[in-house]
Amino acid sequence: MGQNSSQVSSMSSLVHVIVVGAGCRGENYGQFAFIHPQRMKVVAVADPRKFARTKMQQQHKIEDKNVFEDWKNIVEREKFADAVLICTPDRIHKDPAVAFAKKGYHILLEKPMATTAEDCRAIVEACTQAGVMLSVGHVLRYDPLIHKIKELIDAGVVGDVIHIQHLEPVGFYHFAHSFVRGNWRNEAESSFALLAKSCHDIDLIHHWAGARRCVKVTSFGSVSHFRKESKPTGAGDRCVDCSVEGTCPYSACKIYVDRVKRGHTGWPVSVICPNSLPDIESVTEALRSGPYGRCVYECDNDVCSNQVVNMEFEGGLTAAFSMVAFTEDVCQRKTTIYGSKGEMSYDSKEICVFDFLTQRTTKHTASSEALKHYGMAGHGGADYHLMNAFISAVANNDPSMIRSGPEETLISHLLVFEAERSRVEGRVVYCGDSAGQ
Numbered sequence: 001m002g003q004n005s006s007q008v009s010s011m012s013s014l015v016h017v018i019v020v021g022a023g024c025r026g027e028n029y030g031q032f033a034f035i036h037p038q039r040m041k042v043v044a045v046a047d048p049r050k051f052a053r054t055k056m057q058q059q060h061k062i063e064d065k066n067v068f069e070d071w072k073n074i075v076e077r078e079k080f081a082d083a084v085l086i087c088t089p090d091r092i093h094k095d096p097a098v099a100f101a102k103k104g105y106h107i108l109l110e111k112p113m114a115t116t117a118e119d120c121r122a123i124v125e126a127c128t129q130a131g132v133m134l135s136v137g138h139v140l141r142y143d144p145l146i147h148k149i150k151e152l153i154d155a156g157v158v159g160d161v162i163h164i165q166h167l168e169p170v171g172f173y174h175f176a177h178s179f180v181r182g183n184w185r186n187e188a189e190s191s192f193a194l195l196a197k198s199c200h201d202i203d204l205i206h207h208w209a210g211a212r213r214c215v216k217v218t219s220f221g222s223v224s225h226f227r228k229e230s231k232p233t234g235a236g237d238r239c240v241d242c243s244v245e246g247t248c249p250y251s252a253c254k255i256y257v258d259r260v261k262r263g264h265t266g267w268p269v270s271v272i273c274p275n276s277l278p279d280i281e282s283v284t285e286a287l288r289s290g291p292y293g294r295c296v297y298e299c300d301n302d303v304c305s306n307q308v309v310n311m312e313f314e315g316g317l318t319a320a321f322s323m324v325a326f327t328e329d330v331c332q333r334k335t336t337i338y339g340s341k342g343e344m345s346y347d348s349k350e351i352c353v354f355d356f357l358t359q360r361t362t363k364h365t366a367s368s369e370a371l372k373h374y375g376m377a378g379h380g381g382a383d384y385h386l387m388n389a390f391i392s393a394v395a396n397n398d399p400s401m402i403r404s405g406p407e408e409t410l411i412s413h414l415l416v417f418e419a420e421r422s423r424v425e426g427r428v429v430y431c432g433d434s435a436g437q
Contacts, residue, residue: 013395015040016080018105020071020096021087022047022056024267025110025137029085032387033060040391043081046071051275075099082106083394089183090190094119097134101126106133108390112199113409115191117417124406135390138404140200140333141207142385144366147403149335149346152364153208157353158339164208164319165338168201171330175305176250177268179325180226181292185301193303194219194423195416198323201333202419203404203412205311205319208337212313214415216430219423221307225326231297238293240284250296252287309419 017033019026022045033040044066047053057067068074071088075096083106086096094114097107107127113120113136127134140146153161170179178184184196194202206214236242239252248254257280259269265278272292273282287293305325312318332348343354351364393401415431422429 014038015082015391015394016043017041018044018046018066018074018081018084019056019087020046020074020084020100021089021092021110022049022052023087024271026085026087027052027056027059028383029087029108029387030056030060032384032391035384036391039395040387044068044074046074049274071096072099075103079103079105083108083390086110090115090196094123097123098126101130101132101134104130104132106390106394108135108137108387110137112191112195112416113413115195117414120410120413124410127406133390133393133399133402134406134409135386135393135402136404136406136409137386138200138203138409139382139386140204141382141403142389143382144385145346145348145351145364146204146382148351148364148366149337149344150207152344152351152353153210153337153339157342157355158337158344159341161208161210161317161337161339163317163338164205165336166201166205166319166321167334168198168321168323169327169329169332169334170197170323170325172249172326172328173255174268174330175325176226176296177255177271177292179303179305180250180296180299180301181252181294182271185299185303187303190303192420193305194221194307194309194323194420195413196303198307198321199413199416201321201323202309202416203409204335205321206412206415207408209313209317209319212315212317214311214313214431216428217309217311217415217419217422218428219307219309219419221304221323221423223302224305226296226299226301226305228297231295235295235297237295237298238288239295240287240293242295252293256283256287256292304423307423309422311415311419 017040019030019042030042033042042056042060042062045053045056045062046068048069053067056062084100085108086093086100087110088096090112093109097109100107109123113123124134179193179197184190184193190196232244232248235244239245245251245253256269256272260278260280260283269278269283272278272286272290276282307323309321310318334348335346337344342356345352353362389401389403393399399405418429418431
């Protein structure tokens with residue numbers, strides 16, 4: 001894999017990082033240290049779960065004195081690293097982000113920034129005042145192919161952008177795992193689905209719109225199907241004791257046990273055994289007693305399973321976003337951008353540009369083949385590129401390497417909050433009006 005000058009220059013500077021939240025995302029980002037041990041070293045971890053923090057300690061050979069149950073104990077000490085990766089649950093983003101910024105740590109903050117507009121603003125203000133870099137985990141910005149879309153728009157290949165149509169197919173079992181049984185199922189415990197799942201996508205639409213500001217937004221959505229009244233006759237409260245489990249596509253036995261039997265112990269199976277490595281016994285026990293074995297029609301889920309957002313930007317540019325749970329594809333986004341000179345379509349595998357003048361189609365692809373053996377191929381290799389950019393930015397003291405910095409990310413998050421306000425209040429929201437600020 002080739003390296004540009006910024007990557008080469010960062011080789012000489014080892015960046016010491018602290019991981020706060022040693023779950024899936026924290027562990028994944030930490031793997032960058034295995035790929036580039038001369039560029040990044042994980043020197044501390046904080047997580048209230050003993051299994052998670054011990055696992056990370058062993059992986060990175062972290063000293064006992066730098067293993068914490070509570071991130072607050074790290075802040076009480078003198079600054080002893082360059083940066084912190086904050087991968088805590090959504091509702092526990094603001095306090096550590098503000099505290100670590102005040103201590104002078106550069107921050108990579110998992111998305112969403114926070115679960116309220118006020119907290120998002122507080123994080124940006126704290127980082128700005130402290131003069132530290134903030135990179136928000138909008139990994140799609142770092143997907144080579146999605147980045148190419150922005151380059152093609154800026155190069156004028158479709159002329160003036162008139163309309164953007166963007167779909168996020170969540171995946172039927174992914175939604176059941178994360179948003180019906182899992183951590184993001186209940187707004188009071190995490191956040192609403194548009195923020196938790198699709199702030200990525202609203203951010204991309206805002207990014208593709210360029211300098212044009214969104215002036216008004218409307219949204220509709222609801223909880224479909226995953227409700228008590230949809231429960232099949234004779235169904236049990238848990239999949240392991242259910243007489244109709246064999247005919248249910250959302251069966252936890254199919255989603256988890258069958259995967260383990262095939263030797264797949266990564267996501268989503270790895271999530272359901274927080275205190276052990278997943279095997280047939282531990283997974284079966286998790287389904288008998290834990291949240292992931294519950295009937296999808298008997299959960300406390302209240303977040304939208306399908307939602308549309310319509311936006312109008314300055315200059316008449318319109319955008320339509322759809323998020324839907326009930327899909328075969330899992331997060332394989334599809335986008336069509338309609339311009340005055342051409343049409344650009346993206347299907348997560350390639351970009352096709354149709355030129356109205358020549359009536360010819362040009363195809364663009366991007367490969368992440370070189371990353372597959374690294375174990376950071378998530379999001380089309382974008383997890384790797386996100387970390388590469390952040391570590392390079394810290395090593396070179398160059399925030400321009402970060403594609404999802406504080407100000408633009410704040411604006412796109414505020415747009416998400418205004419879209420949800422439209423859905424809840426059942427009206428068109430004019431962006432920036434006093435009720436949303």
